[in-house]
Amino acid sequence: MKLTFPRFGDSNIYGRLLFRELGVDFVVPAPNSAEGLERGAARAPEDICLPFKLMIDNLLSAWEQGADTVIMPATMGPCRLGEYGELLAVTMRKQGCDFRWILLDSISAIGVKELVHRLAQAVEDSLCSKRQIFRVLRKTYTLIKEFEKLEAEVRRLSPYDKTAGSSKAVLRTCRRALEQAEELSEAINIVRQSKKELHSLPRDMSKRPLRLLVTGEIYTQIEAFANHYIEDTLMDLGVSFEKNISIGWWVRNTVLNPFGGMLAEAKKNPLMPHRIGGYAKETINEALRCKKEGFDGILQLFPVGCMPEIVAKSVFDGLAKDEGLPVLSIVYDEMGGEAGYLTRIEAFIDMLERKRDMENVLSGDRCRIGKHGFCCNGR
Amino acid sequence: MRIGIPEALLFRRYEPFIRKFFDNLEVDVVYSGPTNGEIMERGIAHCVDEACLPMKIFQGHVVKLQAECDKVVVPRLMKCEFGDSICPKFVGLPELVGKGRAGSKIIFTEPLYLNDRNKLRKAVIKQSKQIGVSKAKVNDAFRAVEEFVRARKQGECYGAGAVSSCEGGGENTGGITGIHDGAIKVALLGHPYNISDSYANMNLVSKLKRLGICPVTGDELTREDMDEQMTGLMKAPYWRFYRENFGKAMALLKKGSVDGILYVSSFCCGTDSVTIEMIRSRIGDFSMLVLKLDEHTAEAGMDTRLEAFAELLERRRQKSKGTVPFDFLKGEKA
Numbered sequence: 001m002k003l004t005f006p007r008f009g010d011s012n013i014y015g016r017l018l019f020r021e022l023g024v025d026f027v028v029p030a031p032n033s034a035e036g037l038e039r040g041a042a043r044a045p046e047d048i049c050l051p052f053k054l055m056i057d058n059l060l061s062a063w064e065q066g067a068d069t070v071i072m073p074a075t076m077g078p079c080r081l082g083e084y085g086e087l088l089a090v091t092m093r094k095q096g097c098d099f100r101w102i103l104l105d106s107i108s109a110i111g112v113k114e115l116v117h118r119l120a121q122a123v124e125d126s127l128c129s130k131r132q133i134f135r136v137l138r139k140t141y142t143l144i145k146e147f148e149k150l151e152a153e154v155r156r157l158s159p160y161d162k163t164a165g166s167s168k169a170v171l172r173t174c175r176r177a178l179e180q181a182e183e184l185s186e187a188i189n190i191v192r193q194s195k196k197e198l199h200s201l202p203r204d205m206s207k208r209p210l211r212l213l214v215t216g217e218i219y220t221q222i223e224a225f226a227n228h229y230i231e232d233t234l235m236d237l238g239v240s241f242e243k244n245i246s247i248g249w250w251v252r253n254t255v256l257n258p259f260g261g262m263l264a265e266a267k268k269n270p271l272m273p274h275r276i277g278g279y280a281k282e283t284i285n286e287a288l289r290c291k292k293e294g295f296d297g298i299l300q301l302f303p304v305g306c307m308p309e310i311v312a313k314s315v316f317d318g319l320a321k322d323e324g325l326p327v328l329s330i331v332y333d334e335m336g337g338e339a340g341y342l343t344r345i346e347a348f349i350d351m352l353e354r355k356r357d358m359e360n361v362l363s364g365d366r367c368r369i370g371k372h373g374f375c376c377n378g379r
Numbered sequence: 380m381r382i383g384i385p386e387a388l389l390f391r392r393y394e395p396f397i398r399k400f401f402d403n404l405e406v407d408v409v410y411s412g413p414t415n416g417e418i419m420e421r422g423i424a425h426c427v428d429e430a431c432l433p434m435k436i437f438q439g440h441v442v443k444l445q446a447e448c449d450k451v452v453v454p455r456l457m458k459c460e461f462g463d464s465i466c467p468k469f470v471g472l473p474e475l476v477g478k479g480r481a482g483s484k485i486i487f488t489e490p491l492y493l494n495d496r497n498k499l500r501k502a503v504i505k506q507s508k509q510i511g512v513s514k515a516k517v518n519d520a521f522r523a524v525e526e527f528v529r530a531r532k533q534g535e536c537y538g539a540g541a542v543s544s545c546e547g548g549g550e551n552t553g554g555i556t557g558i559h560d561g562a563i564k565v566a567l568l569g570h571p572y573n574i575s576d577s578y579a580n581m582n583l584v585s586k587l588k589r590l591g592i593c594p595v596t597g598d599e600l601t602r603e604d605m606d607e608q609m610t611g612l613m614k615a616p617y618w619r620f621y622r623e624n625f626g627k628a629m630a631l632l633k634k635g636s637v638d639g640i641l642y643v644s645s646f647c648c649g650t651d652s653v654t655i656e657m658i659r660s661r662i663g664d665f666s667m668l669v670l671k672l673d674e675h676t677a678e679a680g681m682d683t684r685l686e687a688f689a690e691l692l693e694r695r696r697q698k699s700k701g702t703v704p705f706d707f708l709k710g711e712k713a
Contacts, residue, residue: 311471318478
């Protein structure tokens with residue numbers, strides 16, 4: 001058995017180390033690329049969402065490398081992700097790739113016993129004892145947590161860099177080192193080392209960068225290729241931002257906490273009182289928090305046709321009109337052109353900066369002359 | 380108090396029950412009437428750009444009603460009769476239409492579980508205050524509807540209205556007049572709101588009949604017939620209309636009672652993107668036409684496609700009988 005899994009975000013790093021440590025034979029699909037997307041889109045139904053098209057290419061690439069079993073999550077009804085498994089299987093069979101499928105469904109749909117059974121299938125080749133397996137899983141989770149913490153720091157701190165781009169470089173070096181790491185403990189050390197390095201960088205804390213919140217559909221947020229490397233773009237534009245939806249967040253809410261769904265449903269949210277599938281409610285939750293915590297604006301990312309996020313966007317439209325909350329919704333499709341996205345993001349950031357300068361003037365901060373030459377002498 | 384009920388989305392499917400419920404309540408009810416150009420335009424103007432056509436039409440109905448009524452019913456349908464869900468947009472319908480504004484006129488936003496009697500009853504009774512009717516009265520009306528449901532057979536309950544409503548009343552598929560017995564039969568599949576909204580689908584049913592095609596909606600199939608077709612799938616599908624359309628297609632195909640499949644979908648429909656592909660993967664080279672509806676109202680493209688499809692079916696049928704109408708087709712393989 002040769003295991004593989006679709007790529008999303010840094011799942012290749014985590015998955016590689018995890019299965020390596022478990023002694024399971026595995027294959028990591030080639031990174032997402034424009035050619036890959038083209039290949040995936042040509043084989044997928046036309047109206048399906050972007051993640052599906054990328055996954056087709058991932059699995060084709062894994063098949064070429066000799067994989068024969070796919071493990072993938074299949075929860076999240078009534079959004080499309082839950083039906084991915086079946087359609088992926090059909091599409092792959094059409095391409096002559098007859099995979100064995102291990103679909104990790106939620107406990108409420110298949111029961112604990114079946115879930116454990118399916119998980120056991122994934123590690124059937126492993127020589128590790130149950131205890132060892134759990135230890136490895138825990139270590140993987142630690143790695144995920146640590147690395148995501150590092151990422152969050154970089155996102156927050158990068159605009160304060162004295163030499164622009166130095167924080168970003170630390171993250172990049174760290175990621176590259178992780179891809180080469182031999183085992184989990186080593187990986188965790190690499191991350192800790194990088195964190196120290198990040199903190200020792202010279203910073204100018206007197207800068208006042210914009211604070212943005214990035215939210216939206218989970219795959220688009222996690223997989224950098226699907227969002228046209230928006231994080232790099234934002235860092236280059238000198239914006240401090242937060243992005244809370246991540247693999248670790250998903251693990252915490254879905255795997256580690258079986259009541260995660262219930263808790264999310266119980267959370268009060270006047271704008272979207274019920275979970276509608278996918279993570280639309282979480283998107284709105286984040287937005288409300290953004291209002292409270294004084295972020296300057298929101299970026300909502302989703303692939304074209306994403307059903308739950310369309311509803312969220314509708315709520316954002318209302319929010320933007322009624323409360324003046326600046327939201328930029330970016331809808332991604334197969335188009336590879338960067339310029340259109342970049343222009344919109346730049347314009348949004350310019351608009352926010354100007355808006356903030358204006359507010360400073362109005363609130364009596366008279367001596368400040370805005371970056372854009374906004375002068376307040378007359379008032 | 381005036382209550383508006385939009386005649387869009389699944390209204391046709393549950394029409395008898397909705398009408399019965401509000402008749403029993405004896406409140407002032409306004410129905411928005413069938414879709415027309417103005418409704419659609421208003422919907423497109425007010426709805427979020429990325430939404431699909433049926434949602435925009437629904438929004439149009441709501442906008443129309445908001446002007447004339449005190450409250451507008453926008454149900455939050457969580458689960459259908461058999462515990463299947465529909466699509467996230469149905470669950471988030473009040474948010475999609477109301478844009479999350481608290482002060483809007485939208486009512487019936489409590490989650491409705493049609494598969495759970497008690498939950499449904501509670502959710503409906505909770506609305507009594509907003510409608511301005513006593514709880515007891517709402518309860519009575521709810522019970523009356525329940526009696527009504529029990530008295531009906533499954534086939535009459537849902538879906539049956541789809542085709543006849545396009546024709547402006549009349550009989551169901553079985554009794555279509557003006558079509559001889561040997562007519563080409565086509566399975567008319569898709570979400571019921573696409574099939575029953577004759578404005579959105581540009582009078583599809585009458586067009587088919589004009590071409591001498593008899594549409595079969597498979598309403599006589601029971602839930603069990605459809606569930607039977609789900610065997611062999613890795614995971615039981617959770618969308619109501621995935622199960623329904625996939626089940627119907629497979630069942631009708633097995634019976635051999637149709638010559639082709641006509642699937643009516645709307646542009647960017649999330650669930651249909653999966654359903655259509657799943658049907659395609661199972662039918663081999665059986666004829667299937669997928670029509671996508673969007674905001675365009677030009678009919679020529681639709682007509683051409685339907686005519687071509689009709690011709691294709693006719694030829695295939697003759698070829699299978701051995702009488703090829705044109706010589707050059709003889710060489711073509713089946």
